Amino acid sequence: MKPVVGMVVSNKMQKSVVVAVDRLFHHKLYNRYVKRTSKFMAHDEHNQCNIGDRVKLDPSRPLSKRKNWVVAEILKKARIYTPQSAADSTNMADLSSSMSSGSTKPAQNSSSSA
Numbered sequence: 001m002k003p004v005v006g007m008v009v010s011n012k013m014q015k016s017v018v019v020a021v022d023r024l025f026h027h028k029l030y031n032r033y034v035k036r037t038s039k040f041m042a043h044d045e046h047n048q049c050n051i052g053d054r055v056k057l058d059p060s061r062p063l064s065k066r067k068n069w070v071v072a073e074i075l076k077k078a079r080i081y082t083p084q085s086a087a088d089s090t091n092m093a094d095l096s097s098s099m100s101s102g103s104t105k106p107a108q109n110s111s112s113s114a
Helices: 086-101
Strands: 004-013 016-027 032-043 054-059 067-076
Touching (some): 004 032, 016 054
Parallel strands (some): 032 067
Antiparallel strands (some): 004 016, 016 032, 054 067
């Protein structure tokens, strides 16, 4: 087998990742290119892969029931979303509370007219 390139879709296991590999082939009847996706489990020795990383897989001897690939290299790291820090969120809360206290909406009466 030859090395394949795919995208990491799961890294919830220890030292293992699931990689989705896309391939295009020409459909003779439809005369169109069709995309098929295969998911492979691969060995990630140092737990370096994250979801969204583009990785190159090399074939290896069977490491477990479903794991026959090894992560050779990480070609492109995914951009990971980092939420705002706690200090920024408190500043935003203070800003929103000051804006709501100085609102120009008229107060509604609790009494109803019949």
